[in-house]
Every structure is written in structure tokens, then in C-alpha cells.
Amino acid sequence: MKLVVAYRASEVGEKVLALAIARARQSGAQVYLVTSLVGGAETPVDVIEQARTDLDQAAGLLAANGIAAETHLLIRGLSAGEDVVQFVQEIGADEIIVGIWKKSKVGKVLFGSTAQDVILTAGCPVLTTK
Numbered sequence: 001m002k003l004v005v006a007y008r009a010s011e012v013g014e015k016v017l018a019l020a021i022a023r024a025r026q027s028g029a030q031v032y033l034v035t036s037l038v039g040g041a042e043t044p045v046d047v048i049e050q051a052r053t054d055l056d057q058a059a060g061l062l063a064a065n066g067i068a069a070e071t072h073l074l075i076r077g078l079s080a081g082e083d084v085v086q087f088v089q090e091i092g093a094d095e096i097i098v099g100i101w102k103k104s105k106v107g108k109v110l111f112g113s114t115a116q117d118v119i120l121t122a123g124c125p126v127l128t129t130k
Contacts, residue, residue, distance in 0.1 A: 033059055097128075099129055
């Protein structure tokens with residue numbers, strides 16, 4: 001089983017990692033930690049470095065719990081939801097874990113919802129946590 005974990009360092013991100021550990025232990029899944037930066041080629045170097053550090057720390061937490069994970073920093077100029085779904089299709093993932101944050105209706109209209117995009121367009125089951 002291939003498990004994609006859409007990760008961003010945050011309080012919800014910690015919950016996403018806890019769920020990923022539980023799911024990987026249950027299923028013996030191959031875990032892919034993914035962070036998407038929407039800026040494409042215009043993304044500042046310090047933002048890229050911080051995202052890489054955050055991914056490495058998350059992979060370290062999984063490793064400390066006996067779960068090996070590949071990390072993937074996606075900087076392709078797509079929305080985060082599109083990036084995650086495209087990555088899932090590229091590797092043929094079986095399941096996705098994504099965190100959800102409560103946003104107002106106006107916030108969703110203006111800024112979109114990564115989790116909503118993933119849930120509506122992914123071709124595999126999506127687990128969410130908040």
C-alpha cells in the first residue's frame with residue numbers, strides 16, 4: 001500500500017503525522033510525505049529551505065516510530081490540492097491523509113481549500129484530521 005501524507009508543519013500537521021503512523025503500522029504502507037509550495041519558480045529560497053527542514057523533521061519523527069518515509073517537496077506552480085492529487089496519480093497511491101483547518105465561507109472562496117480539492121478530485125480514499 002502507498003500512503004501519501006500531505007504535510008505542513010503546524011498543530012494539525014502533528015495530528016496528520018500521528019494518523020500516518022497509525023495507518024502505516026496497521027497496513028505496512030510505504031509512506032510518502034509531501035509538501036506543496038504554490039509559488040513555483042518564484043518561491044523564495046528561505047521558504048524552500050524551511051519546508052525541506054520541516055519535511056526532514058517529520059520524516060525523523062516517523063523513523064523514530066519505526067516508519068520509513070520518502071519526502072517530496074513539490075514546487076511546480078500548481079495549487080497545493082492540484083499538486084497533491086497529481087503526485088498521487090504519478091505514484092499510484094492507495095490512500096491520502098490530509099489535515100483540515102476551519103475556514104469561513106469567505107476564506108474558502110478567496111483562498112480555496114486544499115483538503116476540499118483533494119477530497120473532491122483524488123481517485124483514492126482520503127483520510128482527514130483536524
